[in-house]
Amino acid sequence: MHRQFFSFFLAFLALISSALGQLSIEEVTKKMRAATVYMVDEVSTNGGYVSLYYDDLSRRWGELEAFDSMIWIEGGYGTVAMGNCFLNVYEVTGDEYYYEAAEKAVNALIWGQHESGGWHYFIDFAGDRSMREWYRTIGRNAWGFEEHNHYYGNATFDGKNTASAAQLLLRTYLIKRDPKIKQALDKTIAFVLESQYPLGGWPQRYPLKYDFPHGTLIDYTHFYTFNDDVTAENLNFLIQCYVALGEARLLDPIHRAMQIYVLTQQPRPQAGWSKQHDMALRPAHARTYEPAAIYPDFTYKNSMLLLRFYELTGDRKYLARVPDAIEFLKSVQQRDEAGNIVYPIFVELGTNKPLYVHRKGTNVSNGAYWWDYNAEGVIQHYKGGEVHVERLEDEFRRWNACAPDEAAAGSPLLGRATVADPMQDFLKRSSSPRASEGKQVTDADVRAIIAAMDDKNRWLVKHQPYSLPYEILPTGETSNTARRSDAIGRTIVDPSDQLYVSVQAYISNIKSLSAYLAKNSGDE
Numbered sequence: 001m002h003r004q005f006f007s008f009f010l011a012f013l014a015l016i017s018s019a020l021g022q023l024s025i026e027e028v029t030k031k032m033r034a035a036t037v038y039m040v041d042e043v044s045t046n047g048g049y050v051s052l053y054y055d056d057l058s059r060r061w062g063e064l065e066a067f068d069s070m071i072w073i074e075g076g077y078g079t080v081a082m083g084n085c086f087l088n089v090y091e092v093t094g095d096e097y098y099y100e101a102a103e104k105a106v107n108a109l110i111w112g113q114h115e116s117g118g119w120h121y122f123i124d125f126a127g128d129r130s131m132r133e134w135y136r137t138i139g140r141n142a143w144g145f146e147e148h149n150h151y152y153g154n155a156t157f158d159g160k161n162t163a164s165a166a167q168l169l170l171r172t173y174l175i176k177r178d179p180k181i182k183q184a185l186d187k188t189i190a191f192v193l194e195s196q197y198p199l200g201g202w203p204q205r206y207p208l209k210y211d212f213p214h215g216t217l218i219d220y221t222h223f224y225t226f227n228d229d230v231t232a233e234n235l236n237f238l239i240q241c242y243v244a245l246g247e248a249r250l251l252d253p254i255h256r257a258m259q260i261y262v263l264t265q266q267p268r269p270q271a272g273w274s275k276q277h278d279m280a281l282r283p284a285h286a287r288t289y290e291p292a293a294i295y296p297d298f299t300y301k302n303s304m305l306l307l308r309f310y311e312l313t314g315d316r317k318y319l320a321r322v323p324d325a326i327e328f329l330k331s332v333q334q335r336d337e338a339g340n341i342v343y344p345i346f347v348e349l350g351t352n353k354p355l356y357v358h359r360k361g362t363n364v365s366n367g368a369y370w371w372d373y374n375a376e377g378v379i380q381h382y383k384g385g386e387v388h389v390e391r392l393e394d395e396f397r398r399w400n401a402c403a404p405d406e407a408a409a410g411s412p413l414l415g416r417a418t419v420a421d422p423m424q425d426f427l428k429r430s431s432s433p434r435a436s437e438g439k440q441v442t443d444a445d446v447r448a449i450i451a452a453m454d455d456k457n458r459w460l461v462k463h464q465p466y467s468l469p470y471e472i473l474p475t476g477e478t479s480n481t482a483r484r485s486d487a488i489g490r491t492i493v494d495p496s497d498q499l500y501v502s503v504q505a506y507i508s509n510i511k512s513l514s515a516y517l518a519k520n521s522g523d524e
Helices: 002-020 025-043 079-093 096-111 128-139 158-176 179-195 227-245 248-264 296-313 322-331 389-400 443-451 503-523
Strands: 052-054 070-072 122-124 346-348 354-360 368-372 500-502
Touching: 025 079, 025 096, 025 443, 025 503, 079 096, 079 158, 079 503, 096 122, 096 158, 096 179, 122 128, 158 179, 158 227, 179 227, 179 248, 227 248, 227 296, 248 296, 296 322, 296 389, 322 389, 443 503, 500 503
Parallel strands: none
Antiparallel strands: 052 500, 070 122, 346 354, 354 368
16 A cells, blocks of 8 residues: 555656656655665665676676675775665655665675674674685775684674674664564674673674684784774663663663763873773773884874763763863874875874874785885875864864763753764764755756666666785785775775776665655645
8 A cells, every 4th residue: 555655656656756857756755665676676685785896797896806796884985885775765755665675785794693702703694604705805904904814713893893883783673663573683792781791881793712823923803992982882772772772781781881981081292092991991002013102093082972871861071171182183283285284193102203104015915015104105095084173172162161960961861862863873963964954956966867777777886996816826825805905005996997886885775866866745
């Protein structure tokens, strides 16, 4: 009945659009559906996706090249991103087909959920033997992607893997309250709670492993982890569950997660944070090109989170040392050739000197990383995030001027606000945009998007980042299976005319078409 009504409604809108000389809403909707059918029926593996495929689907990539039995979770364009895209369109159209497509992605995630309750970077429907073969060949030889060089056999929070999958489960569950999804969701919540350290942070991977040292560097995956928003994303997920499911037991883990940011901030004059902190809360190393150091980008990000914590709790302890972080950031400012303020990626402990990372070689057998004080020849594939000290100062002054009750007047943690969207990012001050928000799309844009579709209803693209297949070279060494790069680590795109099916291209175009549909359907 719902589908019949929706089809009748679209036909009615098409008559109105034709009379007004506008692009047919029915045509846009049909093209969206056709493109989605191709992705669901032809591209997906048991409902899940990687990021990039040859046009004949003979090769495919997630973060690295994948077997055809695999789907990917890590990164912005894979199974989770597709699931959220489908739900965005479902919100706009009410068409059950898109919910069913999202449900297939969720079912794929549930199939691949680790027994502990979390997720790995990817799911291999061919089983553990196939996964081990991937690590023996592609994973072990991905130079610079050390998180993929070793098969731990556990779940990971790295790359937002577990948190993003968990948030998709929660979002999908809230639509229809499917008991099967709730069972997997409860398992995930238990995993996040079990893996949280008593002081509030999380390791990169869990259950804990210590079996992949790098020379004299011990395995870093058990350290307190801020990299890839491990702590922030777990915290955000717990807040979402608290708001959406009403689970009061989550309040203590939520407050402990916020507290770890206070505990790990270093003393003046280097009052910042590292990517990882050891069990004594000191800055710690991670991958071989990530020394134990203070990171200006993480210092900025964590300081902004402290302000958000004040807004959520009204507790002024979260404001107390933000000025110390600002002082540190100003102390390490540099000027580039154009005179712009820039920040080093790493700041050496004790000296406040910038450290620069270099590498030599071509693969895992002959390659090596090191760091020094020389800015020349620094690797290009590894850069720090954004730092905006003036914005941080402005935000601090604004919140510092607010009394605790005023600051936390709208806090969902204190029961002072009715939350319209329990899936919003509670560590930001606005909801994550849905398909119909924040995108102005014209008739000309939509016509161009539709015209770009091929006869199979695909948007094919060229010149994508690519990597070499695993092979043994004439030297006896193995090829670098990471995204192919030059001596200083710059990502290289495929220079040929090879055509690719890109999940990113699909999501971008569907978002535009959906935004157009939402705007014009609402007008009519």
